[in-house]
Amino acid sequence: MAGIDLEVPAGSIFGFLGPNGSGKTTTIRMLLGLIAPTSGTVELLGQAMPNAQLAVLPRVGALVEGPAFYPFWTGQANLLRFDAADRTADPRTRKQRAGEALERVGLSNAAKKKVRAYSLGMRQRLAIAVALMQRRELLVLDEPTNGLDPQGTREVRSLIRELADDGTTIFTSTHLLAEVEQLCTHAAVMSRGQLLRQSTMAELRSELxxxxxxxxxxxxxxxxxxxxxxxxxxxxxxxxxxxxxxxxxxxxxxxxxxxxxxxxxxxxxxxxxxxxxxxxxxxxxxxxxxxxxxxxxxxx
CATH class of the missing domain: 3.30.70.100 (Alpha-Beta Plaits)
Structure with missing residues (x-):
C-alpha cells in the first residue's frame, strides 16, 4: 500500500473500487485498526488509528469480509449478543434497538428464525443490522452485495440509499462496476496497492x-x-x-x-x-x- 489519502465527504456514498486483490480490504482493515500499517499513519474521522479506537469505533459501523454469526441462534439473539459486547451500548434499550434494526433491514418477520436457515442475502442484511444497533456517523461495508442474487442486491442497494438519505456516510468497497454506477456519489479507484484516482461520479462521467x-x-x-x-x-x-x-x-x-x-x-x-x-x-x-x-x- 502506498500514499492512500481518501477524502470521503459527509453524507456521501463513497465507492472504493478495484479488481480483486487490489488492496481494498487491507485498506479497510487498517482504517478500522484491525491491522497496523508497516509504515506511515492511518486516520479515521480525523483521529489516529489504532490508538484512537475506543473513541472512534463507536461512531463507525462495519461489515468486513462477510458476516459471521452463531448459526443456531436466532437473528434477534445474535443482535442482542453483539450489542452486549459493545461497552458503549445501553442495555436498557437493547431489545428495542434490536427490533428497530431488524425492521430497518427488512428482517422483522425472520427475527425468531435461526440464522442457519437464513439465505446469504438475509445474512448480509443481518450484518448491516448489527452495524445499525446504534446511530453511526460512518458505515463501512466491504463488498456488501457479494454473492447475492439480483433481488438481494437490489434490497441492499435500497437500504444503503435510505441510510445515506438519513445522514449516514457510506463507505463501500466493491469490484463490481455496476455497484458504483448505480449507487455511489463519489468513487476512488485502487490497483495493486495504489490509489489511482478519486473524484465525484459526475466528474468521471464528464471526462469521458x-x-x-x-x-x-x-x-x-x-x-x-x-x-x-x-x-x-x-x-x-x-x-x-x-x-x-x-x-x-x-x-x-x-x-x-x-x-x-x-x-x-x-x-x-x-x-x-x-x-x-x-x-x-x-x-x-x-x-x-x-x-x-x-x-x-x-x-x-
Whole structure:
C-alpha cells in the first residue's frame, strides 16, 4: 500500500473500487485498526488509528469480509449478543434497538428464525443490522452485495440509499462496476496497492470524451480518409459490438472538434461503405480499465 489519502465527504456514498486483490480490504482493515500499517499513519474521522479506537469505533459501523454469526441462534439473539459486547451500548434499550434494526433491514418477520436457515442475502442484511444497533456517523461495508442474487442486491442497494438519505456516510468497497454506477456519489479507484484516482461520479462521467465509431468493410480506406482529416488515435477495437446482420468490423478515433457531418461526407466521397456511423461515449468500465490496466466484473 502506498500514499492512500481518501477524502470521503459527509453524507456521501463513497465507492472504493478495484479488481480483486487490489488492496481494498487491507485498506479497510487498517482504517478500522484491525491491522497496523508497516509504515506511515492511518486516520479515521480525523483521529489516529489504532490508538484512537475506543473513541472512534463507536461512531463507525462495519461489515468486513462477510458476516459471521452463531448459526443456531436466532437473528434477534445474535443482535442482542453483539450489542452486549459493545461497552458503549445501553442495555436498557437493547431489545428495542434490536427490533428497530431488524425492521430497518427488512428482517422483522425472520427475527425468531435461526440464522442457519437464513439465505446469504438475509445474512448480509443481518450484518448491516448489527452495524445499525446504534446511530453511526460512518458505515463501512466491504463488498456488501457479494454473492447475492439480483433481488438481494437490489434490497441492499435500497437500504444503503435510505441510510445515506438519513445522514449516514457510506463507505463501500466493491469490484463490481455496476455497484458504483448505480449507487455511489463519489468513487476512488485502487490497483495493486495504489490509489489511482478519486473524484465525484459526475466528474468521471464528464471526462469521458465521445469517440467516432465507423462500421465498414473498407477499414483501410476509412482509416486513411479519417487520418487525412485529422481524426486522432485511430484504432480497431477488439470485441467491439459488430453489426448483428453481417458482422461488419469497426474503426474508431477521437474526432476532436471536427464536424461530424463533414466526416461522414468525406467517407462517402472516398467510396467508404458505411454500415454504421456516429459518436459513442465510452463507458465507465472503459475509463476504469484504462486507469488500472485490469478488467472489472461488470455483471451482477
Amino acid at each position: 470524451r465521445p469517440r467516432l465509431v465507423v462500421r465498414t468493410p473498407d477499414l483501410e480506406r476509412a482509416e486513411q480518409t479519417l487520418a487525412a482529416l485529422g481524426v486522432r488515435d485511430l484504432r480497431r477495437p477488439s470485441g467491439h459490438p459488430a453489426d448483428d446482420r453481417d458482422g461488419v468490423p469497426a474503426v474508431e478515433g477521437d474526432p476532436g472538434e471536427l464536424p461530424i457531418d463533414k466526416l461522414a461526407a468525406a467517407l462517402v466521397t472516398a467510396d467508404v461503405r458505411l454500415h454504421g456511423f456516429g459518436l459513442e461515449r465510452p463507458s465507465l468500465e472503459e475509463s476504469f480499465v484504462a486507469l488500472t490496466g485490469e478488467g472489472f466484473d461488470v455483471a451482477e
